[in-house]
Amino acid sequence: MLESILIVGCGNMAGAMVEGWLADGLNPSRLTIVDPLRTEGPGGMPVLPALPEDGTFDAVLLGIKPQNLAEAAPGIAALVGEGTTVLSLLAGIELAVLQRHFPAARARVRVMPNLAVALGKAPIALATDSTDEALAAAVVGLMQPLGTPEWIGEDKFDLVTALAGSGPAFVYRFIDALGAAATRLGLPEEQARRLALAMVEGASALAAASPHDPGKLADMVASKGGVTRAGLDVLDNGEALGRVVIDTLRAARDRSAEMAREARD
Ligand SMILES: NC(=O)C1=CN([C@@H]2O[C@H](COP(=O)(O)OP(=O)(O)OC[C@H]3O[C@@H](n4cnc5c(N)ncnc54)[C@H](O)[C@@H]3O)[C@@H](O)[C@H]2O)C=CC1
Numbered sequence: 149m150l151e152s153i154l155i156v157g158c159g160n161m162a163g164a165m166v167e168g169w170l171a172d173g174l175n176p177s178r179l180t181i182v183d184p185l186r187t188e189g190p191g192g193m194p195v196l197p198a199l200p201e202d203g204t205f206d207a208v209l210l211g212i213k214p215q216n217l218a219e220a221a222p223g224i225a226a227l228v229g230e231g232t233t234v235l236s237l238l239a240g241i242e243l244a245v246l247q248r249h250f251p252a253a254r255a256r257v258r259v260m261p262n263l264a265v266a267l268g269k270a271p272i273a274l275a276t277d278s279t280d281e282a283l284a285a286a287v288v289g290l291m292q293p294l295g296t297p298e299w300i301g302e303d304k305f306d307l308v309t310a311l312a313g314s315g316p317a318f319v320y321r322f323i324d325a326l327g328a329a330a331t332r333l334g335l336p337e338e339q340a341r342r343l344a345l346a347m348v349e350g351a352s353a354l355a356a357a358s359p360h361d362p363g364k365l366a367d368m369v370a371s372k373g374g375v376t377r378a379g380l381d382v383l384d385n386g387e388a389l390g391r392v393v394i395d396t397l398r399a400a401r402d403r404s405a406e407m408a409r410e411a412r413d
């Protein structure tokens with residue numbers, strides 16, 4: 149049902165999806181990639197500099213920036229027929245706006261992954277204006293090799309964009325901050341960075357594998373009156389970490405909502 153896929157815009161995000169699909173064994177002949185700024189895609193895939201003149205595709209994956217949509221949409225729409233599902237990665241571009249640009253499509257689906265799709269480890273939020281259950285199952289099947297797809301009401305998409313889409317950047321900042329702090333407190337910089345990254349990798353793998361929630365795991369690390377508790381007391385004091393994280397997600401969510409308003413009007 150989603151055999152042939154035209155990918156329009158193959159930068160960081162769509163490129164990572166292609167990497168994930170190829171790693172999972174997807175037949176590259178299913179993908180046609182268009183990007184004026186790339187000569188080669190992941191795995192040496194060919195990239196067309198412009199949209200093909202004609203062709204029939206089961207899906208069109210939009211991997212361009214939201215601000216490029218209005219200009220690119222008419223050309224893309226010419227390749228979107230009644231059998232084509234539009235899959236959009238674009239932050240803050242609502243289904244209603246996709247409907248306006250691609251009225252002939254079989255369905256429109258918002259997809260919010262993150263760069264961990266390359267490793268098959270991204271949460272992938274999905275929202276659609278279609279009620280076709282077979283199509284919904286096909287979309288989930290297409291996304292499954294890239295991580296953990298799940299349907300989410302579109303009213304939560306701004307928040308999910310902040311958490312699942314932008315989230316890795318927030319975690320990378322925290323890893324950087326751990327390394328920088330350890331450097332400032334006396335470890336050689338390279339060693340501090342290496343230890344911080346290895347620690348986060350192991351801790352998140354354990355959190356994913358453990359039957360315990362992260363709060364319980366934190367308590368399992370912290371001995372009463374010991375070393376970890378002294379550090380946690382700083383993070384917990386006045387909910388210091390909790391407050392900065394709420395402010396972070398709120399700012400990202402609100403920017404997504406603002407982008408949605410701009411694209412709507
Ligand atoms: N980078 C990320 O982690 C995430 C990005 N997204 C969404 O993915 C989309 C792409 O973001 P990135 O990959 O980060 O941007 P990017 O700038 O790396 O990639 C965009 C690509 O689109 C190409 N492009 C521009 N106009 C085009 C056109 N008319 N036809 C074909 N290709 C065209 C550019 O040459 C570029 O390679 C955005 O809409 C963003 O909201 C969603 C989730 C996470």
Ligand SMILES: O=C(O)[C@@H]1CCC=N1
Nearest residue numbers: 239309310313314315
């Ligand atoms: O920063 C952005 O706008 C996109 C959406 C989520 C991640 N990157």
